[in-house]
Amino acid sequence: MGDVVRWAAFSCVLVPVVLLWYGSSPARATGTALGLAAVAGACRVLLRQSERGAARLRAEERVAHRGRHQRTGTGTHRGGRHPGGTTPVD
Known part of the structure; x- marks a missing residue:
């Protein structure tokens, strides 16, 4: 960001x-300088x-990514097929 500034x-x-070199009035050159400074x-x-928002998103994605794909903790096999125990027993 230093280069941009x-x-x-x-x-x-x-x-x-x-503007002054090409004959514009000093008042006009000053107004232009102030306008450019305001826009800058x-x-x-x-x-x-x-930049702050992008950094915050990257940090949130890193935290969410770890929690979503690492298979640790309770409920790691939720929604998967479980062998046995699903058929009725006579």
């Missing part, structure tokens, strides 16, 4: 400089939330 900061500086900040927050 560095590129966002770079663009927040570069775009207003280019919102994207950073959303990216962080997404």
Whole structure:
């Protein structure tokens, strides 16, 4: 995520400089810089939330995966065929 933040900061500086270079007003360049900073900040927050959610899902899958496929504890043979004992005895 560090690379994304560095590129966002770079663009927040570069775009207003280019606007000033090509004759835009300083007020317009400043407004553009503030808008880019707001968008970059919102994207950073959303990216962080997404990473946290993905990490939480991976952790839950690891726990659920162990419990579902390891055959230990009570009820390990539930639903399977059991030899004998199922036919009526006379």
